[in-house]
Amino acid sequence: MTHYTLAFLGFGNVGKALARLLLDKQSDIQSQYGITFSAVAIATGRHGSALNPGGIDLEKALSTEDFSSLSTRPAPADMLAFIRECGADVLFENSPVSYADGQPALSHLRAALESGMHAFTANKGPVVHGYHELRALAQQHGVRFFHESTVMDGAPLFSTFRAALPAARLLRFTGILNSTTNLMLSRMENGESFDEAVAYAQRIGIAETDPSGDVDGWDAAIKVAALTTVLMDVPFKPQEVDRTGIRAITPEQIAAAAAQGKRWKLLCRAERTAAGVQARVAPEMVGPETPFYQIDGTTSIVQFETDVLGRLSIIEEDPGPHTTAYGLLADFLNAVRTN
């Protein structure tokens, strides 16, 4: 039996779903993997922080509004100091991030790895801005940096390549990776205007007040950059993706596609070429003979082409905070399991 102490940075929807999942799976994890764990640190932006080397009660953490009430000693307000002093073996990094530079998540992860902690994140920013550095740092300190939930939530993309497809070389991939625009295009097929579709996505909480991150293809481009950086092992920035969003798609174009038995989808593509990786995000018309046609609403897909298999597609339906949380749990177990 090996015991791990856990630290949570950020305890919003994903952090809470992870805590719930850890509680639900605790006895399975103990019996299947010989692993036990306790939460020793939780830091939040607006609800205080808790440090308790003896173990924070996660049930209590799930219902509190003030984490400092769960703390047995003063918690540093500075996040880097908090990470260095929390004494945990594992960091789950889920704090708000800037996609421009991956901060402050990148610094958090760096501090954790340098302190000899395994570090896992659902934040794409640090992957596109620091993957190779963080991987090297992890190696140097004998720990792991994993980030399964950064693309397609908890669906096993990075881990499948890492642990199930040895000696495979990824040549290209094609996918639908942004749920918000995919849902909007589905709504527009049902007669909504672009603005109505944006308003709907905002109403159900999947689009921001400023929807440009989704509709201009930035979120998709960041995911393309993350997949390229990790799975092709080629550092790649979102700005390098040839990017067209869905703003220019008109109801007339949607109708014209339907008349041909086709649909508009915001397709992500990346390919190794002699001149390096070429990547783009752009609306394309797809027919029912492709696996992209039936990808509705918040479902996503990625189709991989390698040198060893035919095309291999992975489709994830019904994502949510609980599936993002599962990706983080999987990262933790995959990093430390011995069987």
Added chain:
Amino acid sequence: MTHYTLAFLGFGNVGKALARLLLDKQSDIQSQYGITFSAVAIATGRHGSALNPGGIDLEKALSTEDFSSLSTRPAPADMLAFIRECGADVLFENSPVSYADGQPALSHLRAALESGMHAFTANKGPVVHGYHELRALAQQHGVRFFHESTVMDGAPLFSTFRAALPAARLLRFTGILNSTTNLMLSRMENGESFDEAVAYAQRIGIAETDPSGDVDGWDAAIKVAALTTVLMDVPFKPQEVDRTGIRAITPEQIAAAAAQGKRWKLLCRAERTAAGVQARVAPEMVGPETPFYQIDGTTSIVQFETDVLGRLSIIEEDPGPHTTAYGLLADFLNAVRTN
């Protein structure tokens, strides 16, 4: 650098494709995983056998019609004796198998594991007839028994669950797992009769002279049993699958489905219930809103439902002996790699 000696049982299309892949990937495997290897034993049914502890030249093996010409010492004609005396660290088992009892592959794998060899197979028979026994035997001898290529060729199903989805509980799965019938149904949609579609599948070499293994759903049922046995950890026999083949599907039914915008597919289903696992193979009509609709020809799909993710589908296109061979190579590397 760790060196592994390899034995091949059966050296037909798959064995040859594996030898070719090993040659192609040799330097990548050495640089990425610190693993080197040499072939020391090849046994075939009709072209003799070779034993050479110093290493059989795989290029020569790929072009010979008489393996005994590559042997440096007498090779036992008895397969079990051959396995016990070959001195290899790894057995790739690809000899002809009976689906009724998984023999003789089951005995070959048992002998290999008992001799402390890792054992990998593309044969479904030993999985449905001996998985739990072989797994226990492997554990007892500190080696691994893997079988990625038994379902959907080299697509990573077993390895994804084993290495990428820790603590996930598989609740049900649905799939199209038999390429021959899927191709036949596609041909019938294009106007061929059942008999013409059988004849076509036989002509291109994917259906046997007696096509009942495919058209009566046996091959699909064996795959359902293999997935259930391994991924649900519930021993399950093909005979326990409620099985209906595609013989009764008429051109009229195909046309009626098309008129509704649907297609007939031979769907495989298994589900955990309070009364144990319930499984069936039967033709079903599917619409374009499902991922099954666009699965054409020899493409296959499986959709998994677990307690931790939404539905997760894996689609494999363009299978062939080279993808089956990759599954065997992946099994080998996944069993012995240390990074």
